[in-house]
Amino acid sequence: MTVDSSDNDLSPTIETVGWVGSAQNGCVRLIDQTLLPGMFTRIDCQTVDQVWEAIKMLRVRGAPAIGIAAAFGALLGARSQGTESIESVRSALHDATAHLRTSRPTAVNLFWALDRMDRTVEAEASRLSDPSALLERLLTEARAIQDEDRAMCRSIGRFGAELLKPGQGVLTHCNAGGLATADYGTALAVIFSAAEQGKSVHVFADETRPLLQGARLTAWELQRRGIPVTLICDNMAAQVMKEGRVQAVVVGADRIAANGDTANKIGTYSVALAARAHDIPFYVAAPSSTFDLSLPDGASIPIEQRDPREITHGFGYATAPEGIEVYNPAFDVTPATLITALITERGVIRPATREAIRDLIGS
Incomplete structure (x- = not known):
């Protein structure tokens, strides 16, 4: 794994994760989000294990970005057993996708992207005779996943911006911006699009305990884009709503069940309850x-349990008694009944019901 900290890219669109070089000799390049906002560092991953570690340790995070990283990581694995035959590439690809599936359990985009890579190698292995051509086809598929996400981000932004009014206060939780996707974000895409339309929204960003993705990442993204943003502690959200500073809440998601129940970063459910109490969409x-x-439904969504030291030793400092029992779920599930609408690249699902989801997304 190589590191480059010299490229402090401040362009409007951040490429969080991508592929550099050819299918035979390239690598996965990603921003190490654990170092933001203090240090902007890109890491080059040369092996499947390095991509697995980057996903597990949140160097790359956000459901769409995890899927993209995994797809490129699968390509690294496909060539890891040599390229003497089609079968060696095919077998190595399946080994890589099986390993990458064990990195994080909740975000479904990870599994969705790896399933696409598995299907691609099966479809092409019988058609192609050159292992190098098969690797090229796998790179094309991984890049297609990335390109499709870029387009989806922009479309989500356009649909979502229509739900916001000029001058509104908008609260968001965790990070669902460019750092979590291939381009524009999901929740933040709504805000970016609204700002581009001249709606001048003001964002309240929850810090998002225990790893502070809202403080470290969302506030950083919004500030560098010139969007007015106020950082608040997680336990201030209800008070900010009560004071009339917030007129809408927009968050991302890691997995949405058939009935609309939604898994997102821990604390999202509390925000949804506070929004309902204050009649805020x-x-x-x-x-x-x-x-x-x-x-x-949401009861079927697997919830990742993370290292207790994320709570007891946040960022290297002891903040709790030694040996204390810790419960550290990374996500919670917000019931569909608390969700005003689901904003997708295909349109807005309102209300968030099983039937409405089936009509727009499929069965």
Whole structure:
């Protein structure tokens, strides 16, 4: 794994993760988000294990970005056992996707992207005779996943911006911006699009304990884009709503069940309850790839449990007694009944019901 900290890219669109070089000799390049906002560093991953570690340790995070990283990581794996035969590439690809599936359990985009890579190698292995050509086809598929996400982000932004009014205060939780996707974000795409339309929204960003993705990442993205943003602690959200500073809530998602129940970063459910209590619309912005229609409801969504030290030793400092028992779920599930609308690249689903989801997303 190589590191480059010299490229402090401040262009409007951040390429969080991508592929550099040829299919035979290239690598996965990603921003190490664990170092932001203090240091902007890109990492080059040369192996499947390095991509797995980057996903597991949140160097790359956000459901769409995880899927893109995994797809490129699968290509690294496809060539890891040599390229002497089509079968060696095919076998290595399947080994890589199986390994990458164990990195994080909740975000469905990870599994969706790896399924696409598996299907691609099966479809092309019988058609192609040159292993190098098969690698090129796998790179094309991984880049297609990335390009499709870019387009979906822009479309989500356009649909979502129509739900916001000029001058509104908008609260968001965790990070669902360019750092979490291939381009524009999901929740932040709504805000970016609204700003581009001249609606002048003001964002309240929850810090998002325990790893502070809202403080470290969302506030950083919004500030560098010139969007007015105020950072608040997670436990201030209800008070900010009560004071009339917030007129809408927009969050992202890691998995959406068939009935609209939505898994997102821990604390999202509390925000949804506060929004309902204050009669504030609660919107979830996510691409169609985040829907898992095989799961009937949120009770079926697997919830990742993370290292207790994220709570007891946040950023290297002891903040709790040694040996204390810790419960650290990375996500919670917001019931569809608390969601005003689901914003997708295909349109707005309102209300968030099983029937409305089936009509727009499919069965």
